[in-house]
Amino acid sequence: MRLLGVELLRLRSRAAIVLLLIAGLASTALFAWAAYSSAQPMTEAQLEEAERQWELAQEDWEEHGPEQVEQCEEAEATESELAGEQLDFGCDEMAPEREWYLWEPPPFDEFVASALQSGQMIMLLVALMVGVTFVAAEFSSGSIGTWLTFEPRRLPVFGSKVAATALTGLGFGLLWGALFLGANAGGYALAGSEVMLEATQLHMVLRVGATAMAVAVAGAALAFLVRHTAAALGVAIGYLIAVDLIALTMMVPGGQRWTVTNNVTAWTTGRPASYYEEICTVEAGGTMCDYVERTVSMTQGGIVTLAVVLVVTVLALVTFRRRDI
Amino acid sequence: MAEGEWAVVTRDLRKTYRGRAAVDGLDLRVPARGVHGFLGPNGSGKTTTIRMLLGLVRADSGRMRIFGTSVPRALPEVINRVGAIVESPKFFPNFTARRNLDLLARAIGAPGTAVDDVLERTALRDRAGEAYRGYSLGMKQRLAIAATLLKSPDLLIFDEPTNGLDPAGIHEIRGTMRRLADEGRAVLVSSHILAEVEQVADTVSIIGQGRLLASGSVAEVVGDRAGAVKVGIADPAGAAQVLAAAGLSVRAEGEMLVVEGENDPARVTYLLAQHGRYVHSLNRTRAGLESVFLELTAGHGLGAPPPAAPGEPTGGTGS
Numbered sequence: 001m002r003l004l005g006v007e008l009l010r011l012r013s014r015a016a017i018v019l020l021l022i023a024g025l026a027s028t029a030l031f032a033w034a035a036y037s038s039a040q041p042m043t044e045a046q047l048e049e050a051e052r053q054w055e056l057a058q059e060d061w062e063e064h065g066p067e068q069v070e071q072c073e074e075a076e077a078t079e080s081e082l083a084g085e086q087l088d089f090g091c092d093e094m095a096p097e098r099e100w101y102l103w104e105p106p107p108f109d110e111f112v113a114s115a116l117q118s119g120q121m122i123m124l125l126v127a128l129m130v131g132v133t134f135v136a137a138e139f140s141s142g143s144i145g146t147w148l149t150f151e152p153r154r155l156p157v158f159g160s161k162v163a164a165t166a167l168t169g170l171g172f173g174l175l176w177g178a179l180f181l182g183a184n185a186g187g188y189a190l191a192g193s194e195v196m197l198e199a200t201q202l203h204m205v206l207r208v209g210a211t212a213m214a215v216a217v218a219g220a221a222l223a224f225l226v227r228h229t230a231a232a233l234g235v236a237i238g239y240l241i242a243v244d245l246i247a248l249t250m251m252v253p254g255g256q257r258w259t260v261t262n263n264v265t266a267w268t269t270g271r272p273a274s275y276y277e278e279i280c281t282v283e284a285g286g287t288m289c290d291y292v293e294r295t296v297s298m299t300q301g302g303i304v305t306l307a308v309v310l311v312v313t314v315l316a317l318v319t320f321r322r323r324d325i
Numbered sequence: 326m327a328e329g330e331w332a333v334v335t336r337d338l339r340k341t342y343r344g345r346a347a348v349d350g351l352d353l354r355v356p357a358r359g360v361h362g363f364l365g366p367n368g369s370g371k372t373t374t375i376r377m378l379l380g381l382v383r384a385d386s387g388r389m390r391i392f393g394t395s396v397p398r399a400l401p402e403v404i405n406r407v408g409a410i411v412e413s414p415k416f417f418p419n420f421t422a423r424r425n426l427d428l429l430a431r432a433i434g435a436p437g438t439a440v441d442d443v444l445e446r447t448a449l450r451d452r453a454g455e456a457y458r459g460y461s462l463g464m465k466q467r468l469a470i471a472a473t474l475l476k477s478p479d480l481l482i483f484d485e486p487t488n489g490l491d492p493a494g495i496h497e498i499r500g501t502m503r504r505l506a507d508e509g510r511a512v513l514v515s516s517h518i519l520a521e522v523e524q525v526a527d528t529v530s531i532i533g534q535g536r537l538l539a540s541g542s543v544a545e546v547v548g549d550r551a552g553a554v555k556v557g558i559a560d561p562a563g564a565a566q567v568l569a570a571a572g573l574s575v576r577a578e579g580e581m582l583v584v585e586g587e588n589d590p591a592r593v594t595y596l597l598a599q600h601g602r603y604v605h606s607l608n609r610t611r612a613g614l615e616s617v618f619l620e621l622t623a624g625h626g627l628g629a630p631p632p633a634a635p636g637e638p639t640g641g642t643g644s
Contacts, residue, residue, distance in 0.1 A: 006431045010417075013424055142415030143425075145381055146472065149409045150432045152380040152400045324382040 003156055007164035014137070017130055021172055024126030028179035031119055035187025039105040050101040057096040068094060105193045109200060112184050113269045116204065120211070120268050123176045127212040130172065131165045131219025132232040139227035145325050154321045158224065162313065165220040166213050173212025177205035204270055207302075211268045214309045221309075221316035253277075257296055260308060266301030273301065331390075332357045332480045332511035333378060338387035340373050340535075347373045349535035350387070355513050355528075357392070357479070360506045362526035362543075363515040364614070366622055370535035371515040372412060375484050379409055391480065405433060408473025409482035413489075414465045418458035422449055422468050425457055426475065435475050443471040463494035470501060481505055483514045487521060499525045523614040531614075531621055538621040547617055554590045556582040557606030558597065567600045568593065581606075 011017060042050065072091035080087045105111070138144040138161075151157055181201055188195045222232040240260065248255030256262055256275040266273035272295035280289040333355035340348040348370040355361045365371050376382035378389055380397035389396045394403040416425040426440045444450040447467040452460075460468065466486060473481055483502065487495045503525050506512045516522045522529065523543060530540040539546050558564045561582050565575045573593075574585045584593055590609050597604060 002434060003432060006428055009431070010428055013420060013428075015419060137417070141417055142413075143417055145411055146415050146429070146469075147432070148381055149379050149407070149411070150404070150429050150476075152397065152404050322383070324376070 003151065003160035004163050007160045008167065011134055011164050011168055014134065016133060016137075017168075020126055020129055020133070021168075024122060024172065025176055025179055027122045028176060028183045030183075031115055031180055032183035032187040032190075034115060035111065035184040036191050037187075038111060039188040039191035039193035041105065041192060042103055047102070050103075054096070054098050054101040057101070061096055065095060105188075105191070108185070108188055108193070108195050109198060111188070112181065112201060112204070113271050115184060116180065116208075116269050117265055119180060120208070120265070123173065123180075123208065123212055124215050124264070126176075127169045127172060127215040128219040128236060129233070130168060131216035131221075132223045132236075133229050134165055134168075135161055135220045135223035136227060136229040136232055139223070140229070148325060155317075158317050158320050162217055162220050165216045169216025170209050170213040172216075173209035174205060176212065177208030180208070181205060200270065204268075207268055207270060211264060211305065214305055215264075218309045218312050221313040224316035224320045225312075254294075257294065257300075258304065260305070262296045263301040263304040263308075266296040266298050267305050268301075270298050272297055330357055330393075331355060332361075332392060333513060334388075334390045335374070335378075336388040338374065338377065338389060339385045340370075340377060340382065341385055346535050348377070348384075351532065351535060352537050353530055353532075354540065355480075355511060355530075357511050358506065358509060359527035360502050360512045360514060360525050362522035362529035362614075363513055363532070364517070364519055364522060364529055364618060365515075365532040366517055369517075369532050369622075371517075371532065372484055373535075374532075375409070375411055375482055375513075375515060378482070379407070379411065381411065405476050406479045407482065408476050408478035408480070409484075410466075410469040410473060410486060411482075411484045414469030414472075416457045416465075416468065416472075419456055421454050421456055422460070422471075423453040425468070426453075426472060429472055430475050433476060439475050443474040446474060447471040462489050463491070463497065466490065466494065466498060470498075478510065480511045480513065483512065485516055486514060487516070487518065495521060519615040519618050520613070529614065531618055533622040539617070543614060547614060552588055552610045552616075554584040554587050554593050555606075555608040555610065556584060556593060556597075556604050558582065558602060558604050560602065564597055564602050567597060567602065571596050 069091050072089050072094065076087055076089040076091060079089075106114070138147065148154070148157065181197075181204070185195045185197065219232065219236070222235055223229070226232050226235055244259040244261050248259045254277060256277065262273040262275060274293050274295045276291040277294050278289055279292050280287050282288075331354050333353060335351055335353040338348050338351040338353070339346065347368075351370065351374060353363075353374065355363075363371055363374075373382060377384045378391065378396060380400045383397075391400075391403045392406060394400075396403065416422075420428075423440060423444070426443065429435075430439050441450065444453050447470055449464065449467055449471060452464065457465070457468065481502075483498075486498050486502075490498065499521065502512050502514055506527070514522060514526070526543055528540075528542050529546055531538045531546065555578070556564065557580065561577060561580065565577065565582055568575045568582070568584055573587055573596075576583050576585065587593060588609065590607050594604055594607065
């Protein structure tokens with residue numbers, strides 16, 4: 001515990017880390033503006049214009065609707081014959097409906113989940129950099145050597161640094177999640193839209209905290225492995241590009257199921273992360289390809305994220321225990 | 326002396342980097358009191374040996390003990406008796422001196438007054454609030470010494486402590502080492518600057534290519550090695566011919582002649598007087614560590630006797 005206390009003090013004393021955390025937390029204010037903009041109901045003028053467009057669409061449908069339905073049904077029959085099965089072109093759902101022209105803000109919980117999917121990048125980047133810079137600075141300044149002449153047991157040294165990083169990541173993540181939720185709720189409320197805070201959103205904040213903790217630990221572990229801030233960030237970004245984006249997305253069939261991006265997103269948002277997979281079948285008429293939507297579940301996302309962090313951390317521990325300083 | 330009575334004992338210590346032996350069967354003994362000079366040219370294995378003692382580098386084979394405790398296995402048991410500065414002082418550049426020391430003090434559970442105490446002892450108290458990165462090299466070295474003193478160590482290890490220091494800084498570090506040794510501690514100081522160590526060391530070990538070449542007190546190591554006689558004479562060229570004809574090794578040094586390997590000035594004056602040549606100045610210089618070191622590391626010392634076994638005096642090559 002004494003070492004952990006020292007590491008937490010060291011972490012708090014690092015101006016770069018404190019600034020990074022403040023900047024990360026301040027970034028949540030941006031989401032208030034995004035939520036406010038998205039939650040704005042239609043103005044009177046917009047409503048008037050929407051009603052006018054709806055009336056025009058109705059008139060057009062009355063005039064050309066039956067003809068369009070006929071053409072649709074003909075095409076449906078032709079294609080069904082070619083395919084050898086009954087296809088549904090949705091010809092009976094072509095009539096315009098009023099709600100198509102009247103926009104309403106999405107429900108609050110849906111909007112938050114969707115905003116988190118893009119907004120989490122800031123949180124993840126800050127958590128990663130906190131972990132990386134905290135440990136890498138010790139190697140680049142050489143102070144790890146001095147430290148080991150005071151505490152030569154490498155397991156407690158490693159454990160205390162990782163634990164301090166984890167606690168900081170957790171605290172940052174929870175605070176970031178709460179501020180993010182508050183900013184979105186504030187934006188929605190200011191725009192006059194309904195804000196429904198539910199248990200699922202509290203769970204989301206807890207998951208954001210856990211994710212930030214895991215990513216901060218992964219960052220610290222990477223720094224133990226490569227001993228330099230730029231190199232550790234390079235490895236993390238390089239992995240995302242080479243493995244996530246190129247190998248698993250473009251080269252390995254079904255590989256997107258295992259990308260860090262999809263798994264972390266599924267876990268953090270608490271919703272299935274979807275991706276599209278190209279499925280090709282060879283038939284008499286040639287090869288038919290189609291994009292099929294697949295999803296990564298929240299549970300899988302959590303397990304894969306945890307597994308990745310554990311592997312990197314164990315590798316880092318083994319390396320640090322054996323390496324000459 | 327039993328092994329526990331030495332500050333440091335290594336036996337057949339070896340470390341190889343990419344097939345090159347950095348430390349090659351080193352047997353080192355550092356007395357539990359006094360300044361021990363750990364001498365060797367650059368790349369001779371001094372820093373690697375120190376790093377192995379401190380658990381920073383893994384030895385390939387061999388045994389190491391600090392105050393009788395086997396290291397690195399039981400290093401945590403003895404680490405609080407050891408203060409070390411390996412190569413240059415290394416602290417967090419953006420932290421103040423006080424914060425750097427405070428973190429180290431907390432790690433070992435040192436009392437709250439320890440930081441102020443060591444800052445006072447190293448004359449850094451007034452500038453303890455400044456960031457380490459702004460410190461001069463001399464102040465950095467003093468801060469590193471302050472850090473080692475947080476533990477009240479019985480053994481202090483200084484690795485090339487005067488590198489980059491100005492003469493005043495070197496003098497100060499030398500004084501500090503002497504003072505610490507006089508307080509009853511063992512001070513192991515590695516250096517390749519022999520004259521500097523000679524002034525402060527009680528005992529020395531000289532290594533080359535990772536092996537011990539000589540060990541013992543400075544007097545023992547230097548022993549009765551021949552020095553030189555410096556001669557001032559009216560006709561140096563003629564005098565040189567006379568001395569050379571008598572089988573002496575002579576070289577010119579400005580207006581003077583240096584008769585190397587000769588400890589007896591009377592023999593020089595006698596030879597010259599026989600040929601009607603009289604000196605106007607005469608100086609005898611004793612062999613120093615530097616000349617012994619150069620002699621040993623030139624390859625002649627590889628057959629030097631090993632250090633004494635425990636219980637025996639530490640015999641130098643020269644003794």
